[in-house]
Each structure stands twice: as structure tokens, then as C-alpha cells.
Amino acid sequence: MTTPLLQVEALNIALPVDGELRTVLHDVSFSLEPGRTVGLVGESGSGKSMTARAVARLLPPGARVRGRLEFDGASIVDLRGEALRRYRAGDVSMIFQDPRSAINPVRRIGDFLTEALRINGGMSSRAAGARAVELLAEVGIADGARRLRQYPHELSGGLLQRVMIAATLAVRPRLILADEPTTALDVSTQAEVMAILGRLRAEYGMAMLFITHDLDLAAAVCDETIVMYAGSVVEQHRGASLHEDPLHPYTAALAQARPDIDRATRRLPAIPGYPTTAYEVPPGCAFAPRCPHAVAACTTQEPQLVPIGDGHSRCIRAEELRGRMLTGPSTTEGVA
Amino acid sequence: MTAQAGGAPTASGAPGTPTTPAAPTRRRGSGLAIARFAVARVVGLVATLFVASIVIFGALFLAPGSPITFLTHGRSMSPEAVKALEHEYHLDESVPAQYWHWLTGVLHGDFGTSILYHDSVGSLIASRVVNTVALVLFSAVLIIVLGLSIGIYAGLRPGRLAGTLMGTSTALMAVPAFVAAVVLTLVFAVDLGWFPVFGSGSGLLDRIHHLVLPSVALALASVAFVGRLTNAAVREELAADHVQTAISRGLPYRFVVRRHVIRNAAVPMLTVAGLTVAGLIAGSVVVEQVFQLNGLGSFLVTAVQQKDFPVVQAICLIYVTSFVVLNTLIDLLYSFLDPRIAVGRGPS
Ligand SMILES: Nc1ncnc2c1ncn2[C@@H]1O[C@H](COP(=O)(O)OP(=O)(O)OP(=O)(O)O)[C@@H](O)[C@H]1O
Ligand code: SF4
Ligand SMILES: [Mg+2]
Numbered sequence: 001m002t003t004p005l006l007q008v009e010a011l012n013i014a015l016p017v018d019g020e021l022r023t024v025l026h027d028v029s030f031s032l033e034p035g036r037t038v039g040l041v042g043e044s045g046s047g048k049s050m051t052a053r054a055v056a057r058l059l060p061p062g063a064r065v066r067g068r069l070e071f072d073g074a075s076i077v078d079l080r081g082e083a084l085r086r087y088r089a090g091d092v093s094m095i096f097q098d099p100r101s102a103i104n105p106v107r108r109i110g111d112f113l114t115e116a117l118r119i120n121g122g123m124s125s126r127a128a129g130a131r132a133v134e135l136l137a138e139v140g141i142a143d144g145a146r147r148l149r150q151y152p153h154e155l156s157g158g159l160l161q162r163v164m165i166a167a168t169l170a171v172r173p174r175l176i177l178a179d180e181p182t183t184a185l186d187v188s189t190q191a192e193v194m195a196i197l198g199r200l201r202a203e204y205g206m207a208m209l210f211i212t213h214d215l216d217l218a219a220a221v222c223d224e225t226i227v228m229y230a231g232s233v234v235e236q237h238r239g240a241s242l243h244e245d246p247l248h249p250y251t252a253a254l255a256q257a258r259p260d261i262d263r264a265t266r267r268l269p270a271i272p273g274y275p276t277t278a279y280e281v282p283p284g285c286a287f288a289p290r291c292p293h294a295v296a297a298c299t300t301q302e303p304q305l306v307p308i309g310d311g312h313s314r315c316i317r318a319e320e321l322r323g324r325m326l327t328g329p330s331t332t333e334g335v336a
Numbered sequence: 337m338t339a340q341a342g343g344a345p346t347a348s349g350a351p352g353t354p355t356t357p358a359a360p361t362r363r364r365g366s367g368l369a370i371a372r373f374a375v376a377r378v379v380g381l382v383a384t385l386f387v388a389s390i391v392i393f394g395a396l397f398l399a400p401g402s403p404i405t406f407l408t409h410g411r412s413m414s415p416e417a418v419k420a421l422e423h424e425y426h427l428d429e430s431v432p433a434q435y436w437h438w439l440t441g442v443l444h445g446d447f448g449t450s451i452l453y454h455d456s457v458g459s460l461i462a463s464r465v466v467n468t469v470a471l472v473l474f475s476a477v478l479i480i481v482l483g484l485s486i487g488i489y490a491g492l493r494p495g496r497l498a499g500t501l502m503g504t505s506t507a508l509m510a511v512p513a514f515v516a517a518v519v520l521t522l523v524f525a526v527d528l529g530w531f532p533v534f535g536s537g538s539g540l541l542d543r544i545h546h547l548v549l550p551s552v553a554l555a556l557a558s559v560a561f562v563g564r565l566t567n568a569a570v571r572e573e574l575a576a577d578h579v580q581t582a583i584s585r586g587l588p589y590r591f592v593v594r595r596h597v598i599r600n601a602a603v604p605m606l607t608v609a610g611l612t613v614a615g616l617i618a619g620s621v622v623v624e625q626v627f628q629l630n631g632l633g634s635f636l637v638t639a640v641q642q643k644d645f646p647v648v649q650a651i652c653l654i655y656v657t658s659f660v661v662l663n664t665l666i667d668l669l670y671s672f673l674d675p676r677i678a679v680g681r682g683p684s
Contacts, residue, residue, distance in 0.1 A: 089587075107599075
């Protein structure tokens with residue numbers, strides 16, 4: 001096993017809301033090796049973006065961080081001043097969900113692409129411009145010189161996201177943090193952008209933390225997937241069998257709630273009930289109020305993340321339910 | 337104001353069209369759009385001024401009392417003498433003819449003759465306009481320099497001092513210019529004796545000395561207002577996603593602040609500062625009265641009291657024109673600062 005590029009260990013984050021600190025991440029641990037892709041999936045509010053923001057050191061002011069966050073063996077939390085700037089400038093790059101809000105609307109595409117090259121890379125404007133055109137070509141934008149003169153509002157969302165990826169490439173970071181990079185795009189553009197991202201990532205051997213709502217996409221793209229619920233990791237799963245062989249009832253519920261391509265007309269509804277936030281989790285298993293397999297013990301003891309099959313699961317009934325989760329409630333014990 | 341910041345993508349921004357040829361076409365296209373936008377603004381400006389001139393001219397016929405009563409000083413005169421006077425001031429012509437006569441004169445720089453002073457309105461105004469322009473300019477500098485500095489500082493460095501500044505601003509925003517004028521005079525002119533109580537002064541330094549209190553009185557509430565608004569704009573930009581992107585790219589903080597925070601906040605900042613400065617024109621009338629500055633405002637007040645119609649018309653027209661021209665300039669500046677405005681708009 002190679003040494004991890006990114007090591008997250010018992011990460012706890014609390015954010016100030018109305019003067020009090022509220023937990024948004026609870027004991028999150030995972031690691032990412034160089035050149036590999038780890039996926040983060042989960043419903044809205046489960047803490048996926050916060051995890052990525054913690055890695056990029058982009059947490060809101062006043063955030064309290066506990067636990068270990070290491071990049072290449074050095075603590076990310078302790079980075080200060082110039083070291084922090086260099087880490088952001090060269091080691092990690094973030095691709096945001098909505099490129100339209102993530103790119104300054106009053107500056108030209110050329111400014112966006114060349115500013116890091118000029119300021120951090122010390123290139124002349126002319127050299128940076130030429131490099132930007134090359135980068136655009138790499139993400140499939142042939143008329144780069146013209147695009148550089150345009151403003152973001154003159155480009156479609158798909159093109160803008162490619163510009164964002166081109167900006168990432170300019171740095172050629174060791175780690176890409178992609179926070180739902182295709183969610184804001186239409187379906188056909190989504191596939192294009194994923195293809196470009198996948199190809200370049202493989203070509204340059206960059207590691208990626210890939211955030212998505214889409215279980216199938218995660219299974220297809222990632223070497224390993226982490227499923228989050230209410231700020232905690234509930235399942236960690238290597239390989240592509242996430243949706244066929246879920247290890248945690250929440251993953252199973254996500255798999256069943258996703259739109260089915262074969263039976264497009266009979267879409268299953270979203271998971272019944274509402275997601276809990278990390279701040280207000282009940283004692284015991286956070287998923288218990290929505291879990292079809294919950295038993296009395298689930299509300300009294302907090303499940304630990306234990307190894308099972310290809311990964312880990314935070315469910316006290318993981319072993320016993322293995323392979324039966326997708327068929328729905330299979331037990332006769334009702335919810336106590 | 338043109339506040340529709342709609343980010344409607346143009347046709348050439350369609351997804352995956354790397355084949356679109358001819359870069360020059362696109363550039364000429366957007367250049368044309370900007371030119372069309374500017375022309376539309378200028379046409380609008382001329383139309384507004386035309387309507388304003390009709391209103392200003394017409395309003396005098398609605399005002400009670402006729403200029404003839406004033407011209408004759410209330411004495412009864414022979415019908416012939418009245419006729420002669422009416423002819424001299426074109427009062428015997430039809431209203432549209434009088435308007436036309438007045439308008440063509442104005443367009444040639446001739447504002448007519450003052451009924452009160454029997455002198456050309458143009459030269460009467462010229463001797464006073466300097467004081468008003470100096471007052472408004474001085475206040476404008478205060479508003480732009482102080483308002484923007486306070487707002488940017490408080491936005492970038494939230495803390496005790498910023499909180500105090502913003503709290504003070506909230507209180508000052510509600511203070512009308514004449515109240516500020518009276519308080520400032522009492523404290524700095526009467527009690528401390530640092531500044532003259534009233535008058536315009538003579539010589540450059542003396543004039544500036546005389547202008548300090550009036551300018552501060554005129555600018556105070558606006559400085560506070562612009563300061564608060566700038567503070568809000570800077571904070572909003574600091575939290576904006578694109579600024580987070582810039583920070584996540586490891587760009588130096590000063591660069592991010594300059595190129596992304598201040599640059600983007602400049603759109604609302606300068607628009608509001610500009611509109612506030614345009615609004616000073618009205619406030620200057622009051623301040624000139626209080627400090628007895630011999631400017632257009634105090635001249636206007638006298639002219640209204642004395643029914644010196646040509647002077648009233650000329651000053652009103654100058655006020656309206658300055659206001660409308662300033663507004664158009666701000667509009668153009670706004671569309672220049674925010675590229676989404678001009679291109680997204682049609683020629684309407
Ligand atoms: N600035 C903030 N201050 C306080 N709480 C916040 C802040 N931003 C997010 N949160 C809370 O943190 C929790 C995790 O949010 P996060 O953005 O990580 O969710 P997510 O999994 O990325 O969801 P989504 O799929 O909607 O992007 C949520 O409960 C959210 O309400
Ligand atoms: S611990 Fe219990 S409630 Fe939680 S997921 Fe497992 S079965 Fe469901
Ligand atoms: Mg998110």
C-alpha cells in the first residue's frame with residue numbers, strides 16, 4: 001500500500017450558527033492515495049462540501065476543526081501564510097458545482113485563466129495567454145483565442161465548466177477537489193465534462209476527491225466511495241459494486257431511490273423521511289428514524305464503522321443484512 | 337437606473353461550438369452593441385431634456401401672479417406702455433411661440449434678460465455658478481473619498497472600529513443638510529471660530545476656507561450613506577463564490593481584494609456614489625441659503641420670490657440638465673463596469 005496523499009482522521013468540524021457551534025462533520029476518516037479517485041456521496045447537507053472545503057482550507061470564518069488532516073504527511077490545519085498559499089496554488093485545486101458563480105462575472109475568461117499563471121507562475125501576459133489557449137484546446141475548446149476575450153455570461157454552463165477544468169490543469173495539482181462538477185449542467189454536457197475530467201486526470205495522474213449525489217456515477221468513476229449521512233461516514237466501499245452490494249441500509253436506500261434507466265416510468269420516490277443534520281442526530285444510529293431495518297438496539301448504541309466485505313459499514317446489522325438490503329424490509333421484527 | 341443584470345447567454349455561447357468562425361464578427365458585434373447602447377442613452381437624454389424644458393417653461397404659466405404685475409411694479413400704466421413691455425419680453429406672443437423663442441435662445445446660449453436686474457441672465461448666472469460648482473465638487477470629493485474609504489475599510493476589516501463607523505453612519509444618514517449646517521456652524525464657526533459663519537470669500541484659499549463647512553454639511557449624510565452601502569457591497573463580494581475560487585487558487589490576498597472584491601463591489605459603489613452626487617444639486621440650494629453663499633441656489637430663491645421668470649427658468653434648466661447628464665454618465669459607467677449590462681440589452 002502506497003503512502004496516502006491525503007489522510008483524514010477523526011475529522012470533526014463545528015460551525016458557528018447564531019452564536020453557538022454546531023457540529024457538521026463527525027469523526028470523518030478516509031485516505032486517498034496518489035492518482036486515485038475517492039467519491040463522496042450522500043444527500044444534501046450530509047457534509048460532503050464541508051469535507052472538501054476543509055481539505056482546501058476554505059471553511060467559513062469561526063469554524064472549529066478537530067482531528068487530523070494531512071496532505072503528503074504535513075498537517076493542512078497548521079499551514080499558515082506563504083505555505084498555505086503555495087499549498088492552494090500548487091497542490092490542490094477545487095472545481096465548483098456552479099461555474100457561473102465560481103468565475104468572476106465582470107472579468108474576461110482570459111483574465112480568469114491567466115491570473116494564476118501570471119501571479120503564481122510568474123509568466124508574462126503574452127506567454128500566459130498562449131498557455132491558456134493550449135489549455136482550452138486540451139479541454140476541447142478549439143477557438144481559445146476568441147474565448148479568452150469573452151465574458152463568462154457569453155459562454156454556456158458546459159463551456160464554463162471546461163474553462164474551470166482548464167484552469168485546474170494550468171496548475172496540474174496533485175489533488176483535484178471536484179464538488180459536484182456536473183450537477184449544474186444538462187445531461188448531455190454532464191457526460192462530456194466527466195469524460196474530459198476523467199481523461200485528463202488519468203493522463204496527468206492527479207488524485208481526485210469526487211463529490212456527487214449520483215451513486216452510479218460514483219461507482220463508475222471512483223476507486224473507492226464514501227457514503228455520508230448527517231456528517232458521518234456510514235459506508236466506505238472499494239470497487240464498483242456500491243449500488244449492487246450496499247453495505248449500509250442508507251446506501252441501499254440511495255440505490256433504490258435513484259431513477260432507474262430500465263424502468264424510467266416507475267421512478268422510485270426519494271428516501272422517505274427527512275435527512276438529519278449532524279447537529280441534531282439522535283442517540284444511537286443517525287439513520288434509525290428512516291431505516292426500514294431499524295431495531296430497538298439501533299437507538300441505544302452508536303454503531304461503529306466496522307470492516308465488512310469490500311469496505312466498512314456503520315450499521316450494527318450489517319453482517320446479518322448483507323445481500324438482503326435491496327429487497328426491502330426483510331425482517332419480521334418491527335421497529336421497536 | 338438600468339439594474340437588470342441578466343446574464344442571458346448570447347447565441348454564440350451555445351454549448352460545444354468550437355467551429356464558430358470569424359472572431360472579428362463577434363468583436364464588431366459587441367462593439368456595435370455597446371455603441372447602440374450609448375446612442376440609445378444619449379437619445380433618451382435629449383428626449384428627457386426636451387420634456388423637462390417644456391415642464392419648466394409651462395410651470396411658470398401655472399404659477400400665480402403674472403410677470404407684468406411685477407414689471408409694472410403694481411402701478412397702473414397706460415395700455416400702450418403695457419403693450420410695449422409685453423412686446424419687449426415676448427409676452428404678447430402665443431405660448432408655443434414664446435416657448436419656441438425661449439428654447440432657440442437657450443440653444444444659442446441666450447437665456448434672455450432678467451426682469452429684476454435688466455441684465456443678461458447668462459452673465460448673471462456665470463458669476464454665481466462657480467460657487468455652486470465648487471460647493472458640489474468639494475462635497476463630491478468628500479463623499480467619494482471618505483464614503484468609499486470608510487466602507488471599504490469596514491468591509492475588509494470587520495471589528496470594533498468598523499462597527500463604530502457603521503453605527504455612526506447609520507445615525508448620520510438621517511441628518512438633513514440644514515440641520516448639519518446649523519450644528520456645524522454653531523460648533524466650528526461660532527464656538528471654535530475655525531471657519532467663517534457665512535459668505536463666499538475672495539481669493540482661492542479664502543474661498544476654499546469658506547467652503548469647508550458648507551461642503552461638509554452638504555456631504556455628511558451622503559458620506560454615511562455611501563459608506564454603509566460600500567461596506568455592504570464589499571462584504572457581499574468577499575463572501576461571493578468567485579472570491580472563494582480566487583482564494584482557493586492561492587492568489588495573494590491583496591490581489592484577490594483588488595482584482596475581485598473591490599473591482600466587483602465598484603459596480604454598486606460607484607453607481608450609488610454617482611447618484612448621490614447628482615442628488616447634491618438639490619441639497620446645495622438649502623446649504624447656499626444657510627451659509628449665504630452667492631451661488632445658483634440662493635439666486636434661484638431670490639428669483640422665485642421676485643418672480644424673475646427668465647432667471648428661474650434658466651437655473652431650473654441648468655439643474656435638471658446637470659442631473660440628467662450626470663445620471664446618463666453614471667449609466668454609461670455602470671454598463672462599462674459590468675459587461676453583462678450593455679450586451680444583454682437591446683437598443684430599446
Ligand atoms: N456557512 C455555514 N455556517 C453554518 N452551517 C453551514 C454553513 N454552510 C453549510 N452549513 C451546514 O453544514 C452542513 C453540511 O453542509 P455541506 O455543504 O457540506 O453539505 P453537502 O453534503 O455538500 O450538501 P449539498 O449536496 O447540498 O451540496 C449542512 O447541514 C449545512 O446546513
Ligand atoms: S444501525 Fe440500525 S438503524 Fe442504523 S442503519 Fe443499521 S439497521 Fe438501520
Ligand atoms: Mg455541497
